[in-house]
Amino acid sequence: MLHGMPLLFGIGFIAPLIAQLVERVVPGAEQAQWPLLTGLAIGGSWGALAILRGRWL
């Protein structure tokens, strides 16, 4: 589980964080699904890459 923690962090925290940032900045985004999907795509792939590289950046 600890090995997979970056992926969990990407999906569990980064994804909703990105979604809620977008919803605050982009007018009308609050009603749409795409901010969350964008967050999941970025957070999930960022977390997966972090597992492979051992670093977030």
Next chain:
Amino acid sequence: MSVVATAPDRDLDGLSTQELLRLERAIAEQFMGGLPWGSIIWAFTNLTVWLSLWPLTLSGGLPLWAAAPIATLNVILAYLPSHEAQHRIIAREGEPLFWLNELVGHLSLVPMGMAYGAARLTHYEHHKHANDPELDPDINTRSDSGWHMVVKDIGMQLQTAPKMNTAYANALERIGTEDARRAGAVALAYALAKNALLFGFAWAGYALEVAALIWLPHIVGGVYIRFFLSWAPHHPAADLGRYRDTRGFRSRLGNILTMGMQYHIIHHLYPRVPLMRHPAAFRALRPILVARGCRLDGI
């Protein structure tokens, strides 16, 4: 507390090493004992402020731009009261107020999400092995300069398994007692609980709020704590030994903003002297520290 002897009262040149040590101990002992009320009040005030940020922020009553710096300050202030408890300064095991010692030890660390047992045991290892490249769990803060330390620390925080966390886990493994195993398990549970809290609030629609109350403060506050509590008092962290592994230093930020760390050398020599008496103890012991060849950079 009445100070009956200070080093300047004596001619140190004529004293043998043993006499100097006896005088040093006699002076230091005058600064020990009594309840460190300042640290106890500090612990509970800081925790109360941090806890009150939650309803205020989640309800929208406090804007995020105000909540984040306050929470960061809470994180920065969370460690030192627990540090007093780690050294049993409030009360020792078997004393009537030991429960208060442990309560302060555990609760003051809550804003940092740090486990008291692991903090205490690994901190003792730091005292035993200060600056030892293999055995000091805090050695990862060793850097060429202040800026180097900050860059290096941020680099470590970007690791998926930060080097400093690995050093603490290794220290607990080396200790190898049942206490250490339990402390490691509790520390892991704390880390998982912190993530569960982040994930839960984030998916409930409060991602920005928990970022302001936990995530950012842990990153920024962590750098500040490691800078002043670990890097600055041990820099350049090259020497070993009682009188050389820690230094006194003068910071442009002064004593409060460095959280008393200018006098951290007193803590490594006499861990049971309360933090708030370090400046006075330092002044009383300074001539002995000079005679011992301690590094006192501008103070």
